[in-house]
Amino acid sequence: MADLTLATLAAQVFTGLVLGMILVLLAIGLSLIFGLMTVVNFAHGSLYMLGAYFGFFLVAYTKSFWLALVVAPMLVGVFGLLVERFLVRRLYGRSIDDPLLLTFGLSLVLVEAVRLVWGKIGLTLDPPPALAGVVNLGFTYFPLYRLFVIGVTVVVLVALLLFLEKTNVGLIIRAGSRDPVMVRALGFDLGRVWLLVFGIGTALAGLAGILAGPMRGVYAEMGVTIVIESFVVVVVGGMGSLPGAIVAGLVIGQVVSLTTLFAPKFAEIMVFIVMALVLLVRPSGLFGEAGLME
Amino acid sequence: MHRRSFLVTGTAAAAGLAFPAVLRAQGGDAIKIGFPGPTTGPFGALAKDQQQGAVVAMEEINAKGGVLGRKLEVLFRDDQLKPAVGAQRTKELIENEKCEFIVGGLAAHVQMAINEQTKKAGKLFISVSQSDEISAKPDAGPLTFHEALNPTITGRAVAAWIAQNLGKKWWIVYADYAWGKQNNAVFSEVVKKQGGTVLGATPYPLGNAEFSAHLPKIVAAKPEVLIAVTPGADDIAFLKQAASFGLKKEMKIAQPLHWLPYLKEGGPDLYADIYAGINFSWQLEDSIPEAKNYVSLYRKKYNEPPGDYGAYAYSAIHEVARGIALAKAVNSDAVAAALIANPAYNHYKGKQWWRACDRKSFQDLWIVKGRDRSKMKGEWDFLDIVQKVAASEELDRTCKEKGFA
Numbered sequence: 203m204a205d206l207t208l209a210t211l212a213a214q215v216f217t218g219l220v221l222g223m224i225l226v227l228l229a230i231g232l233s234l235i236f237g238l239m240t241v242v243n244f245a246h247g248s249l250y251m252l253g254a255y256f257g258f259f260l261v262a263y264t265k266s267f268w269l270a271l272v273v274a275p276m277l278v279g280v281f282g283l284l285v286e287r288f289l290v291r292r293l294y295g296r297s298i299d300d301p302l303l304l305t306f307g308l309s310l311v312l313v314e315a316v317r318l319v320w321g322k323i324g325l326t327l328d329p330p331p332a333l334a335g336v337v338n339l340g341f342t343y344f345p346l347y348r349l350f351v352i353g354v355t356v357v358v359l360v361a362l363l364l365f366l367e368k369t370n371v372g373l374i375i376r377a378g379s380r381d382p383v384m385v386r387a388l389g390f391d392l393g394r395v396w397l398l399v400f401g402i403g404t405a406l407a408g409l410a411g412i413l414a415g416p417m418r419g420v421y422a423e424m425g426v427t428i429v430i431e432s433f434v435v436v437v438v439g440g441m442g443s444l445p446g447a448i449v450a451g452l453v454i455g456q457v458v459s460l461t462t463l464f465a466p467k468f469a470e471i472m473v474f475i476v477m478a479l480v481l482l483v484r485p486s487g488l489f490g491e492a493g494l495m496e
Numbered sequence: 497m498h499r500r501s502f503l504v505t506g507t508a509a510a511a512g513l514a515f516p517a518v519l520r521a522q523g524g525d526a527i528k529i530g531f532p533g534p535t536t537g538p539f540g541a542l543a544k545d546q547q548q549g550a551v552v553a554m555e556e557i558n559a560k561g562g563v564l565g566r567k568l569e570v571l572f573r574d575d576q577l578k579p580a581v582g583a584q585r586t587k588e589l590i591e592n593e594k595c596e597f598i599v600g601g602l603a604a605h606v607q608m609a610i611n612e613q614t615k616k617a618g619k620l621f622i623s624v625s626q627s628d629e630i631s632a633k634p635d636a637g638p639l640t641f642h643e644a645l646n647p648t649i650t651g652r653a654v655a656a657w658i659a660q661n662l663g664k665k666w667w668i669v670y671a672d673y674a675w676g677k678q679n680n681a682v683f684s685e686v687v688k689k690q691g692g693t694v695l696g697a698t699p700y701p702l703g704n705a706e707f708s709a710h711l712p713k714i715v716a717a718k719p720e721v722l723i724a725v726t727p728g729a730d731d732i733a734f735l736k737q738a739a740s741f742g743l744k745k746e747m748k749i750a751q752p753l754h755w756l757p758y759l760k761e762g763g764p765d766l767y768a769d770i771y772a773g774i775n776f777s778w779q780l781e782d783s784i785p786e787a788k789n790y791v792s793l794y795r796k797k798y799n800e801p802p803g804d805y806g807a808y809a810y811s812a813i814h815e816v817a818r819g820i821a822l823a824k825a826v827n828s829d830a831v832a833a834a835l836i837a838n839p840a841y842n843h844y845k846g847k848q849w850w851r852a853c854d855r856k857s858f859q860d861l862w863i864v865k866g867r868d869r870s871k872m873k874g875e876w877d878f879l880d881i882v883q884k885v886a887a888s889e890e891l892d893r894t895c896k897e898k899g900f901a
Contacts, residue, residue, distance in 0.1 A: 206713075213712035221706065322540040324729050326736075326761055336742045342712060345740035417740075418705035419733050423537060427703075462709035466698045467672065469709070 206463075213342035214463045215456065220348045220417075222455020223355040227410035228432035229439065229447035230362065231403035237379040237442030238399050240298055241290055245305040246432060247425025248312035249404045253278045253411025254420040255316060258327050267330035271354075275408035282404025286397050294396075309425070316422045324421030351413050358409065359448065362402075366444070375399060379442065434473055438480045440490020450488060526569035527562075527826050529554075529816055530589030531600040531809075532610055534577035538703045538729035539602050541757035542805045546602060546624060547572050549806030552793050553813035553843075563820045570813065571595060577602075577703075579609035586613040596826055599812045601625055602805070604674035611640055620828035622815060624808035626650065626753075628678045631856040633899025639832050641855045643812045644805075645775050647675060649892050650752050650861065651682030653885040654773035655723075656690060657863050662748045662771065663720025664692025669710060669734070670725035672699035679725045679752050695719050700726075705733040711741045721748045731755075732762040739766065754864055756803035759878040767866030767878060774864045776807040776845050777879050790844040801876050811843040848887065853895035858887045 228250060235243050256277045260270035285308065293300045328334070329347040336343045366372035378385045378395050386392055411424075418424065435454050439446025454473055461472040480488060531550055533543040550570050558567045571593055575582035582601060589595045590613065597620045601607030604627040611630060614621035615637040622641040629635045631642040658666075666687050670676040676699070684694050695717045698710050707726075714722060722743060726734040731751070738744060751772040759767050778801035781788040790810055794802035802810070819831035822838055832855075839850040848859040864879040872878070885891075895901075 207716060210712050210716040213715070214709065217708045217712060220708065317536060322536050323544065323757070324538075324540075324732075324761065326732060326763070329740075334740075336740065342715070343742040345737075347740065348708070417708075417733075417737065419729060419736075421538075421705075421729060423703075424705065459709040462698075462700075463713055466700060466710065470701055 209341040214459050216339070216342070216344060218456040218459025219452070220351055221458055222452040223352055224410050224414050225432055225435050225454055226359070226448050226451030227355055227406050228428065229435035229451050230359070230444060231406035232432055232436050233439070233442055233444055233447040234399055235403040236436065238375060239294065239396055241301040241305070242298065243305045243403070244302060244429065245285070245308040245312065246407050247429025248309040249278050249282065249407040250411040250414070250428060251316065251422065251425040252281065252312065253408030254327065254415040254424060255320060256408065257412030257415050258325050258420050261327065271412055274412045275405040278408025278411070279401045279405030283397055283401045285404070286400035290400065313422050322422065324419050327415040327420050329416040347416060354413060358406070363444070371398070431473060434477045438477050438487055440487030443487070443489035446487055446489030526567045527820065528593055528595040529568060529570045529813065530573070530586065530593060530595035530598045531570050532573045532575040532582050532585045532589065532598070533600045533602045534606065535574045537577040539577055539727070541761065542728060542755055542803070543602050545757055545803035545806035546600070546809040548794065548798055549802060549808070549810035550599065550813050552790070552797060553810045556793055557814070557817050563817045564824065564826070568813070568817060575601070575606055577606060579606050582606040583609040583613050586610045590614070590617045590619055595619070596828055597816050597831070599624060599809065599816065604678070608635060608674070611635060611637070614639065618828060620816070620832055622812040624812050625805065626675055629674065631854040631898065632893070636854055639828050641835070641850065641857070643815065643857045644808045645859070645861055646892065647678035647682050647752065650773045651679055652686055652891045653861055654752055654863060655683045655686035657883065658721060658750045658771060659687050659690035659692050662750060664690060665720040666692060666694050666723055667714050667717055667719035668694060668697040668723040668725065670697065670699055671702040671727055671730060673702045675727065676702065676725050683723055702730065704730060707734045707737045708741070711738065711743065715741065715743065715746060719747055721750055724749060724751050728758070731758050732766065735762060735766050735770070754866070754879065755805060756878070759866070760876070764867065764869040764872060764878055768868050770866045771882070772864060774804050774862050774879070775859070776804045777862065777864060777881060778802055778876070779879065779881060780845060784846055786842055786844050786846070807844050814843045815841060851889060851895070853900040854898050856892060858889055860887050861885050
């Protein structure tokens with residue numbers, strides 16, 4: 203690149219930040235669920251897709267993107283509650299493969315169901331008029347909507363961390379992921395905590411979906427590749443680690459963005475190369491604790 | 497009535513109620529045409545248009561009594577845009593369903609896999625989607641026909657027009673698979689011949705929906721024209737993101753092709769002022785009688801005008817029927833020989849013909865431009881037809897260049 207300027211590079215980093223934000227939202231949910239329940243939720247990509255579809259129809263019927271932005275993740279969260287209560291719950295205490303197979307199967311069912319109900323052809327979701335413009339950042343023009351995505355993600359992450367660190371429920375969740383037997387012995391009903399965490403994790407996937415919809419379109423297969431990237435983020439960050447998911451999500455976003463700038467052919471594969479390198483140096487990921495997978 | 501016979505007749509009756517069209521088509525001894533296509537995935541909307549075009553042709557032919565007194569039956573299968581699945585579905589269509597002819601295959605790389613199977617089985621295959629290799633050695637077999645345009649023809653026609661009318665400093669973004677790479681090659685070659693330059697060319701994986709990381713360096717490079725080789729659903733994602741980053745104001749955007757299903761999905765604001773080539777647009781019904789016939793049959797059945805790629809499928813099914821009628825035999829070799837011996841045909845947009853050496857169909861194409869919303873007459877009126885490019889064998893590589901002596 204002969205004409206690579208600082209402005210282009212800055213624009214590229216900013217673009218990568220948005221890619222990272224969506225990954226962080228997905229990875230946080232995955233990591234929460236894994237950290238507490240050691241459930242590898244393969245249906246996460248399909249829940250992301252459901253969030254976008256719910257968002258599309260809420261916008262279509264209520265004409266309000268803002269309402270949809272709040273309600274669509276809640277609907278996905280409620281769906282997540284049902285999945286935990288009636289499907290995943292039956293498999294606790296079994297090997298880690300069983301819930302993995304269950305959620306993998308569920309992801310296939312959801313994609314087919316969406317194709318049956320809403321058709322095989324994708325839908326277009328537009329950002330709300332208030333966010334449709336372009337902003338001059340000084341070094342580049344940037345879509346307002348993408349800045350909004352960064353803002354929403356930051357707000358949600360701060361709220362989530364405050365919830366986990368400052369509230370009693372958060373304390374129980376954190377304790378439950380360290381030592382579930384002891385938490386039970388102290389008289390807490392972990393079943394309800396699991397339900398809640400599964401709901402929060404899936405709602406975050408739904409939020410990522412409706413946020414991504416106006417950028418990438420809404421289609422049944424939209425979760426298929428991003429769930430793999432999200433797992434890469436979780437693995438790089440350390441299974442079950444929330445700071446790990448945030449840092450790794452932002453790192454992977456930059457990896458994709460900067461590889462696209464310098465060597466676009468390798469943008470896809472580079473994600474996996476980075477994962478392999480991290481695992482060579484730190485087998486449990488950047489912030490992971492050893493032994494969780496056993 | 498015994499329980500068993502009750503079940504048998506009951507099920508048959510229920511099936512008859514549920515699938516009357518299928519039963520009727522199978523009654524007698526229908527001539528089966530297998531049709532694999534990616535009905536799921538990013539090309540789903542195009543595959544649907546192709547299936548509908550094929551159904552319109554089938555029903556039109558059957559309404560006139562079929563071919564050689566037999567009805568046609570087209571069997572559709574989903575190849576999921578994957579070469580391995582396309583090969584498997586084709587093999588099943590030939591071996592289990594006893595299809596003598598295969599039409600279909602919507603992606604350049606999947607049609608290669610379909611073609612391998614039809615070559616192995618000795619069956620006639622009419623490809624209805626773009627590819628340079630499908631009508632060249634070593635891929636083209638003696639029974640491989642290519643109804644669609646290809647990147648060389650489209651590229652030479654469209655790229656030359658863009659270079660002469662929109663500007664000569666280009667950036668190319670292309671899907672990193674057969675059709676995208678072929679387009680990148682042809683467009684680059686043509687603009688250089690026209691005295692222009694390609695400032696940069698960026699590949700991306702087909703089926704991708706996130707292009708933002710490609711955009712800053714395109715903005716920085718300041719090309720006059722951005723060539724977006726972004727097929728199927730990728731197109732809408734790409735154009736939306738390009739517009740949201742302000743590219744539409746900074747440069748002209750042009751593409752090898754427009755597709756009606758994606759014009760509809762993306763809407764006129766997305767496509768306004770974007771130039772491309774096209775093999776067919778329904779507005780041609782005003783000037784071409786065959787187009788009027790196709791458009792009105794399609795409208796009657798589906799309540800919307802036909803798209804461009806569906807027309808390829810419509811024409812290809814008609815060609816199979818024409819070949820069978822000419823050969824007076826339901827046999828791939830005989831039909832292929834009959835079509836080559838009688839190469840000229842005209843099913844939907846004016847005269848086309850098969851070139852004997854590579855069994856490539858030559859046909860007119862058009863340069864079009866996304867119409868401004870305020871000028872649209874009706875919800876499907878997305879395109880201004882800018883110019884017709886008449887069918888010419890000179891737009892394609894020669895028989896010799898394609899490996900045929």
